[in-house]
Amino acid sequence: MAKVELKNLEKVYGKFQAVHGINLEIEDGEFMVLVGPSGCAKSTTLRMIAGLERISGGEVRIGDDLVNDKAPGQRGIAMVFQNYALYPHMKVKNNLSFGLRLKHAPKDEIAAATDDVSHILEIEEYLERLPKQLSGGQAQRVAVGRALIKKPQVFLFDEPLSNLDAKLRASMRVRITDLHKRLLEEGMHSTVVYVTHDQTEAMTMGDRICVMKEGRIMQVADPYTLYQKPANAFVAGFIGSPEMNIGDATLGSDGTIRIGTQVLKLDEKTLSRIDKDAPSEVTFGLRPQSFDLVDPENGEGLLGRISHVEFMGHEIFLYVTVEDQSFTIVVPASGMEGQYQRDQQIRVKPRENAMHIFHRRTGENISLSA
Known part of the structure; x- marks a missing residue:
């Protein structure tokens, strides 16, 4: 079993508290994404799971084991970093097998494992190369392979694609998610905890997503629920591209x-979703895709003026000023x-059931009650 459980997890640096008693259960074989803006403590949380940061309070459990005081090598985890962390003087095949050689695994086992991993990740032709002879995407595949060859209970990814260009990021997203599915099909229920600040990565890769802000969990849900039923204004504004229109x-x-x-x-439908005790002063939320254009002479909808137009290929982004709101x-x-x-x-008119209503002070979505 490779379930990961965080109970009242805290991290304090001097007088600054970075992580505020978070609770999270990641199921065996699940692909969990931690996402949030820079400084939200998602990488700090991952490093506490890995044993690279000392825990200030609470518990980390991997499987049935409390691992608070265990060294990283005793936790059954493998980590892939943003900067690949390959040994520059070693060829790819030696980078892949380094962990097994440290454990003094038999030579035939090391050779078989190296062949298997290089085949899965399609890096057989690079085995005799040094890291400096690899592209960014190739180096990242080697880093993933070095983690995979250990057959860990838990894979930890710390923003592994942020150094790649957009095209490579897209292809690597597919490779990593396909690899996870393949491992599940083959009975290797390796759990994945994946950190990113890119909400597109989060939405396309995660079975569930944990949205974080300032060391606190804002919502944990599958991608559809996060998009359609955000728990608060922060999640609503963070998830979705372009971001949700939010205003008073x-x-x-x-x-x-x-x-x-x-x-x-x-x-x-919208009225039926709004909490009956909702205050009069609220914050609204509307997705950019949830409007219809109507006749400007028609009295329904919001009358505004276009300030900017962006042609995006199959879509057009219109930036519209409605009185003092954009x-x-x-x-x-x-x-x-x-x-x-x-x-x-x-003139634009919101579609039926498209509007979210948030408490202006707390940010809570008060249009989810029904």
């Missing part, structure tokens, strides 16, 4: 919401070339 508004007792001086009538609106590009211009007046 006033809820009316007559089933309306006022944004600036403009009033929207809320649909029945909105990003995403519309299909097909047949729309040249239709939208800077300073053009447009």
Whole structure:
């Protein structure tokens, strides 16, 4: 079993508390992503799981073992770092097998394991090369292979793709997730804990995602739930690209919401989701993809003016100013070339059931009650 459990985990540096008593259960064989902005303590949390940071309070359990005081080599983990951490003087085959050679594994076992791992990661042709002769993507595959060859209970990835270009990041995302699925199919239930600041990586790779902010967990859920049912305004604004439109508004007792001086009538589905004890002063959230463009002369929707237009290929991003609030609106590009211009007046209408309502002070999503 390779379940990872964090109980009231804390990390304190002098007078500064970096991690505030977090609780998280990662199931055997699960691919868990820790995501959040720089400084949210996701890497610190990973390093405490690995044994590279001393725990200030709480517990880390791997399987049935309490590992607080165990050395990294006794925890059944393997770690892949952002900077690859390959030995520059060793050829790829020796980098791969280094851990097994340290354990004095038999030569035939080392050779078989090296062949198997290099085949899985498609790096057979690089075995005789030095790290300096590899591209970034090739070096990262070697780093993954060096972790894989140990057959650990838990794989720990600390922003492993951040040094790669966009195309390589996309291909490596697929390789790593496919590798995890293959290991599961072959009965090797290795658990993955993967740290990234890139929400696209998080959404495309994780079985579940743990969103962190300032050393606290904001929400843990599968990608669909995070996107459709964010627990608070922070998660709503962090997950999704382009990010959610968020701003201040006033809820009316007559089933309306006022944004600036403009009033929207809320649909029945949205009204049914709003906490009956919701305050009048709230924060609204609307995804850029959740608007329809309507006739500017029509009284429904929000009237605004285009401040900027970005053609993105299959989509067009419209940056729209509605009174003193800025909105990003995403519309299909097909047949729309040249239709939208800077300073053009447009009216946008939120789709049914698209609006989220957040408590303005706490940030809690109060439109999830139904």
